[in-house]
Amino acid sequence: MESFRQAFELLFPPDRELLQIIGVTLRMSFFSTVISCLIGLPIGALIGSKSFRGKSFINKLIHTLMGLPPVVAGLIVYSLFTHYGPLGKLNMLFTVRVMVVAQVMLITPVVIGLTSSFIESASKPVIETARGLGFSGYKTARLCIGEGRSSLFSVVLNAFGRSIAEVGAVSIVGGNIQWKTRVMTTAIMLETNKGKFSFALALGIILLIIAFIVNALASFIVKEVRDD
């Protein structure tokens, strides 16, 4: 109950630092989801719709990467962007941008894997029907996307959910710097380490509320799209 009271106090009136943390969290999750989907959706669609030599190996590789530990992804990105790393000159370490890079590394395989599975199974009857009507590859692809829009939207939501809940990679590459790279999950971790369990739990409740609002909005959009 103490956590719920603290969560309420943080939200009404809104705490300035909390708003900043929520802002960074949403910004990071939004951009990492968008970039991952821009990369992952076409690749997943391609893998799902084509038969080629080595497809089984690629699928195994994607499924392995889907389970990539966030800490490992964080370490890889850290070693790339650290001062002595190959991309050190970009001076991006401990910024939101590099947190997005780490998130993209984690989420893109998930987007590819889910899209490919969806296209491979659900799109088969659409492709067969479209080809039977003599449609071009482009028109068939458009039909597949149109018919699978709610499923593809679920893929996007899944990516967003992974992004907003991630802690290991973003704490390594972001550094959990106050007023700069602190996000909800790293703030929760910090407060837990400080022994402020009820405050950490309050942040967790707020994170859940944000996730719920985003999912509710998305579900509403999906319903609208489905009913179209």
Added chain:
Amino acid sequence: MIEINNLKKCYGERTVLDIPSLTINDGEMLAVAGANGSGKTTLLKILGGIIKTSEGSFVVPEKILYMPQNSYAFHGDLIKNILIGGADRSRAFEMLDKLELTHLAKKKAKSLSGGELQRLSLCRVLSKSCDLLLLDEPTSACDATGAELVIKVVTEYKEKTGCTVIISTHSPLLAMNASERLIILNSGKIDADGSPEETLAHPGSQWAKSFVAGWKI
């Protein structure tokens, strides 16, 4: 004219279709019957360009329409589902009327029963013109009345357009009443080929004899 030469389709070691030679004349209405896994769908899919052959060659007309065994309902109402195929509205309504679906025109296609969906799928295909019409078990989900209606509409379409029609079927009604020629496939090979009456009276092999035995009842 459709000409098939040494056509083979294999999945790994398994040969699912093996037709050394087959000619189908323009405007012919051909039924392909056979047990499950005999190669009916594979033959239609190859001719329709849905899947590739493993070996051999074939010549088909340019304008081909293929209706899959499993009918698919796109999002939206029945009209939208037909217009997706590229037909104009009047033609779409004409086909709905012919296949007795007009009263469902504004209904969501996803909510149709199996038989209704199959007729909708046929509406979508028959709204367009073609030289070769490939129908994969077009009456499998229909009741007797629906099946008769499908046969009537397909026959009318064929007579009107003069196209060649190949229908894969398990239905004796379709094979005997609608087609001019009946081919029986067994394990990917042609076991019998002739007019339906001829095939029924003199099936080529022992297997074809037992296959059509039930149709005589």
